[in-house]
Amino acid sequence: MSIQTDRLVTAMDVVVCGAGPVGLMLSCELALADISVVVLEKRLENSVVPRANGIVGQPVRLLELRGLLAGFSAGRYAGPVPSYPFGDVLMDLSLIPDVRLPALLIPQPELERLLADRAVELGATIRRGHEVTAFSQSADRVTVQVRQDDDSYELSPRYLVGCDGGHSVVRQQAGIAFPGSADPEVLRMGHFRAPEAAGLYTNAGLDVPGFGRLQRGWNRTPRGAVLAMSLQPGVVIAGVREPGEAPRDKASLTLPELQASARRVLGGELPLGEPIWLSQVVVQGRLAQRYRDGRVFLAGDAAHLFPAGGALTVGLPDAVNLGWKLAAALIDRADLLDTYEAERRPIAKRALLQTRAQAALTQAAGDNGVALRELLGELLTYAGPLRHLVALMDGSDRRFDTIPGGHPLTGRFVPALPLKSFLRNGKPILLDLADRPAVRAIADGWPVEVVIRPYDARPTAALLVRPDGYVAWAGDERDLDGLHAAVARWCLPYPP
DSSP states (O other): OOOOSEEOOSSEEEEEESSSSSHHHHOOOOOOOOOOEEEESSOOOOOOOSOOOOEEEEHHHHHHOOOOOOOHHHTTTTEOSSEEEETTEEEEEGSSSOHHHEEEEOOOHHHHHHHHHHHHHTOOOOETTEEEEEEEEOOOEEEEEEEETTTEEEESSEEEEEOOTTTOOOHHHOOOOEEEEOOEEEEEEEEETTTTTTOSSBBBOOOOOOTTTOSSEEEEEEHHHHHHHHETTTEEEEEEEEEEOOOOGGGOOHHOOOOHHHHHHSSSSSOOOOOEEEEEEEOOEEEOOOEEEETTOOGGGGEEBBBOOOOOHHHHHHHHHHHHHHHHTTOOOOGHHHHHHHHHHHHHHHHHHHHHHHHHHHHHOOOHHHHHHHHHHHHTTTTTHHHHHHHHHHHHHHHEEEEEEEOOTTSBBOOSSSSSSTTTTOEHHHEEOOOOOOHTTTTTTOOOOEEOOOOOTTTEEEEEEETBBBBBEEOOOGGHHHHHHHHHHHHHOOOO
16 A cells, blocks of 8 residues: 655555654554555664663563564564563562563664665555655545655645654644653763673673673662663673753764763773663653644654653553554544544653652662662562552553443453464454353444354453453443444444
């Protein structure tokens, strides 16, 4: 479904601004639903800076449901993690063996390449070196101004989605406020080649003369903190936090500047190998006041910034949630679009809460900070608090209010089932887990795939699962009216 590169193109459904992981995931979802989509990215080449080193929680399960996880995880760690950090406190997940927090350790540039390949395979068009400069809206279209080198042109899609990061042009042009705060410290980071590095949350094995061996995670001094750890064999992640002004050019960090920062904080020389990449940022926590302006939407970092990770944990499900609803709107079900912000913004708000708590926990200095981390560590040896925090970090602690129903699973992300990739085609599915013909009959005449897979340890008799993996209905033949209402609400189009 390739789009022509005329100066004015009207035969187009959606323009996505930004070819990061969220924009590319959205383009995959749209193309999967047979929607014509063009992705515009001002960078000529894919960034080599791994702003994220992997994904954890719900996005990993989404890749599995789409049938993509096996291909994306080739040669990388993919599976439940035995432990996971909350700030500087390590959560021991072996204490709750029935809870699995899946992770895929993959550098962001590689994730972007794989998502781009998948998007093009499905029929999306990606234009690099094309920058969105402005847009205007009419009753049924958006006119998008695009610059390429010294030339400019217009696109006229039905919808525009800003996935263009924290400095989003789309958000600014839409006049959507982005309140929040910036960290008082500068964060300087890098990846370095180190043959002895073992990977998967291990110590980096770095000794600093005058300070000693750096422990995994943040090592504090009165002047700041230094990070040293490894997530993949042969690579050390090193970082330095210290009070200071925002860097004028975050891409300009050099190895001597990073080492000088480490000397100021540690009082000794940080031994580092050959740098793979370097960057410096001032971390921010922000949440857009709204996710929509008419036919214009925000997703990913354009809609939210978190001070302690979690960008892709929230951003990739943003894309999956919005993708099928835009497809629904394009076949005359625009009423579903309002549920995008209603469902996704509260999850981002919760993520902002817990990442701000992580940042505060990491930055707390002196004896008070030691006491805070020690006490939280004690609390997290109890299953209840540990479960709550894992669900909060995973993004699965919230039940969608937009999906009413009496069953505890209704409105929540589909539980783990002995089925693989059952949402591969991105369409709603009715899972009959107890062989109930009366339940299956409700799906007649609707574009709902029915899967019959009875087994004893089922969570309920049947589940209606939306394309984004959320349960729209759960129960049995005693609630056929509820199932019918859920099918009519969430499954498209209406039957003849």
